[in-house]
Amino acid sequence: MPDQPPDKFQMHPWRRRARSTPGPAAGPVLEDRAAFVDLVVSSNFSFLRGASHPEELVAAAAALGAPAIGITDRHTVSGMVRAHLAAREAGIHLVPGARVELWRDRKAGAEKMDWERRNPLTPPSDRVEVAIHALDLEGWRTLCRLLTIGKRAAPKGHCLLTVHDLLQHHAGIAVTVLPAQSIDRFRIEVVEGLATLGDLKRRDALSLGVQRLGGADDDLHVERIADLSRRLDVPLLAQNDVHLHASERRSVQDVLTCIRLGCVIETAGRRLWPNDERRLRNGASMAARFPEHPEAVARSLEIAERSRACRLDRLRYQYPAEVVPKARTPMAHLRDLVERGARTRFGPTIPDSVRRQLEHELELIEELDYPRYFLTVEDLVRFARSRSILCQGRGAAANSAVCYCLGITAVDPTRIDMLFERFISRERDEPPDIDIDFEHERREEVLQYVYEKYGRDRAALVAEVVTFRGRSAMREVATVMGLSRDLVDRLATDIEWWIDGVADRERVRELGLDPDDPTIHRIFQIAEAMLGFPRHLSQHVGGFVITDGPLWGMVPVENAAMADRTVIEWDKDDVDAMGMLKIDCLSLGMLSCIRRTIDLINEDRSGDDGGGLGG
Incomplete structure (x- = not known):
């Protein structure tokens, strides 16, 4: 059976609903013009990328006074229901979306989709990342359809979308071209194509993402994107590429990156982010970061306000009609x-x-x-x-x-x-x-x-979220932190005494370890924080959902690892x-x-x- 956490690790908001009191309904996003909405946010449902649960990100945004938050997990909306329920409880608006790679063509994408494992510091020049936000229910269906197209065209765990796919399907969505290390020719071509083909620009639904994350060349990079914005008449959108709800999760973020790229902390080098800047911020902080581009900060509020027509609780499931003879109810x-x-x-x-x-x-x-x-x-x-x-x-x-x-x-x-x-x-x-x-x-x-x-x-099978539990978290974290294989095995196989997330000091000594050693202490601390984190999606043992119309009208469909199955x-x-x-x-x-x-x-x-x- 898939590795499921006990409720005490991270209970689904749907199961928790009877124990909680719903928060106030989300008010108009533009009530506070000094506010800011983080729209490019990756939760831990980006799988080995984000270091915070969707519920934690929503709660942190509400605590900062944000009127809304966007969730844009990479190539997936698998954490969106959790975010939706958490936002409803917190009384803020959720802007649903996803972050996707767009390739020049399917051949290039198929050949290079594993580029991160081979050379993570040099992204291919024939790809661009965009954030897609649903502005209404039609936009949600467009988003789900795009993800279904990309995932059905790729092996499990991958998504293969092209620029042409987005040009074909863009009804009801807003698109933000995300910043990259350089502004190459292909990136300019993509922005030009999105601005001139289709109706994204006519609907004022195309933006250029801009961010300041503590890099030495931030000012130069912002000015180059601003220049491109002026030349192509495409507005800027300030964002933070959020992956953390709090800076304390940076160590978890580093470990997740190493697990994803198959390396250890000691040799990870520039594959890790240099700081903890990828976290949620309030309007005052963003205004101070972009004093020369206040319109980029205000753009986040505009998109959030326009997305208020997209509420997941307005989706209506329709059961299939084939089982009913004609002329009968x-x-x-x-x-x-x-x-x-x-x-x-x-x-x-x-x-x-x-x-x-x-x-x-x-x-x-x-x-x-x-x-x-x-x-x-x-x-x-x-x-x-x-x-x-x-x-x-x-x-x-x-x-x-x-x-x-x-x-x-x-x-x-x-x-x-x-x-x-x-x-x-x-x-x-x-x-x-x-x-x-x-x-x-x-x-x-x-x-x-x-x-x-x-x-x-x-028709498709329901997913199963495979999560980190005691043994799997300990094994992965200890390996990334450089412990020997035999010591990792001893820690992981003897995990029953630690299943509640608290290491017994005497038991640690019996394993030949010093509980006061900083590395050992850090391993247990990170592993405990990762309990209940999603590892990947699997398939339910047999749960089917069947709809009257296409499933992608509600949720994306992907290939399963097993042949002839979709999930x-x-x-x-x-x-x-x-x-x-x-x-x-x-x-x-x-x-x-x-x-x-x-x-x-x-x-x-x-x-x-x-x-x-x-x-």
Whole structure:
């Protein structure tokens, strides 16, 4: 199973919602003209780049008095739901976005997409980085579509987008060309192309990013970008390339960089940033940094204000319609199937108690608009049985007489006292969750049936966020800090005593280490800070989401490591928070054992008059 942190490390805001009080609604961004909004911000969902959780960045922005914050993780929006919920709780506006590489063409991108591992100090000259911000819901769909295009064109963990992709898809977004070490010819061509082709400039949605991060040539670089801004008539946008919510996380940032680039602290050199300047700042600080370009600071407020039409809680999930025959409503079709199944289960006379239970459940299903969810699950079960694939629903769904009549579960409502509200309740703001076990050797047939029926643009597996826990954090940090391999192994394999994040001094001495040694102390300090940090995205064991329209209308889709599988960027908590219904198609080895047992019995009985067992 993927490495998941306990709740005490970093609980998802959706799970924490019952314990917290929502903050005030976000007010107009332009209330304070002296304010500033950091729009280019990387959280730890940029994977081994940002050193702060999205929730920490949002809270820090609110503490600085910022009216809004932009989150632009690299090639992903996998942390956006967490940021959205945190911003709603803090009472500030979230400007959703992403930071992407744009290549001259796909061939160049495919050949050089691993350039950081080979030569991180010399970026290729045929790429440029931009920050994309969604200004409205159409812009959010554009962003998700671009990320889907880039990720479907590349291996897992990569994104391959070209300038042409952005010129084709730019409705509802604002684009900021981010600063680089030099202003080369390709960069100028990109800005010229974005300014003259499409409608970005006409909509005043194109900017040139400018930053001062404590470098010796900051003034010269700012003036060169300002000159380009004047020549091309493209406004400046002040930004801080934020990767930290507080300067104390710089050591974590350094370690994450070394893990990503495969080096150790001692030899990292200029691959590490020279200071902790990439952090959130307030309006007064930014005004002091850009006294000659106040319009660049004010530009952040303008973009934030224009993005107020893009609120993720306005996204509406639509369940697919294929499971409903033409000229029928989902509820009418569900009632027909339940009635037919009830007569199959109980005969022509359905017990009064069952009839009452069914009516109670159906009324609640109709009220909460879940009939198509039940029809989809019934369709999967029917397909599996048509292929003689053993399957069985379980979990809270066993409290449903509707599931029993649809053949999803095998719990007879006449033999137990059912509590349907344990499964579905109007008081709980949670979608239903039906777990279906299939024979583990044949589950892939069911998964591919889903892909074939709905298409890969409308069906995908839910993501799983693989995170740093005790052993993985200790192993990675100790390796980066230069400890020997045998000592790293001893630290990592003996981690149970440290799982709460507190090192026992005597236990450290037993391992032959001095707990007062600065390096050892720093290793434990950094490893503890990294507990719960996302490492990468994996795929859920079997959770599917299916939509009526393209999935990229809500969330990007990427290739999985396994062949013939695609995955969305959100995990199960994100999906629940956004009101998307998930179907769990799980595998169970014991069902495969039962299948083989049935087959063996049928083989022995093949010559007998008694016939074989059904499957």
